[in-house]
Amino acid sequence: MSDRVTIEGIQEAQRANLRAIATLQPQGRLGRALQMAMAELHRYAVSITHVWIIWGGALRAAHRVGLPTLTENYGRGEIFIDPAAMNPRGQRPAIYGVYEHARGGEHAFYERTVKEAGPAAAGRAIRYLLEGLNRDN
Numbered sequence: 667m668s669d670r671v672t673i674e675g676i677q678e679a680q681r682a683n684l685r686a687i688a689t690l691q692p693q694g695r696l697g698r699a700l701q702m703a704m705a706e707l708h709r710y711a712v713s714i715t716h717v718w719i720i721w722g723g724a725l726r727a728a729h730r731v732g733l734p735t736l737t738e739n740y741g742r743g744e745i746f747i748d749p750a751a752m753n754p755r756g757q758r759p760a761i762y763g764v765y766e767h768a769r770g771g772e773h774a775f776y777e778r779t780v781k782e783a784g785p786a787a788a789g790r791a792i793r794y795l796l797e798g799l800n801r802d803n
Contacts, residue, residue, distance in 0.1 A: 680712065680727050695798040697733075699791040704731045704743040706790070710783035711745055715775045716766065724753030725763045745776065 708731045717723040728751035732744040747760040767774050 695795060699794045700743050701733060702794065703787040703791040704733060704745065706787045707779055707783055708745050710787075711775050711779040714772075714778055714782075716773060718766075722754045724751060724757075725759040725766060727751070728759040728763065745779070 708729060711729050712726055715726040715729065717726055725747070728748045730746055730748045732746060747763045749758070749760040751759050753759060767776060770777075772778070
């Protein structure tokens, strides 16, 4: 394995992840609101995750969105570090990402996402739901 790290593979992984989010089939207006909010929060988490040269940006590329399936309870989604993702050096971002986040402050990408982008994303989702209610009445 080369000691040289590039971001080409990481960028392709991010594009594939965004395509996967876009192809999810949310059920009803609540499912669509959740999908929109989670996609927005995912983009924010990715954008603020630090890229360490020794890890090649794999932590940033390993963020994934989990949405409920048709048999699960709607109204809840999650963003997580893909446990199967590996960086070019064979290390798992799901392991070292926990320590990076625990450093706190600007390193706490999920905590920051909830605090900094969560209210706006939730507000947009709620407005989308209310628009649907107003159309029905």
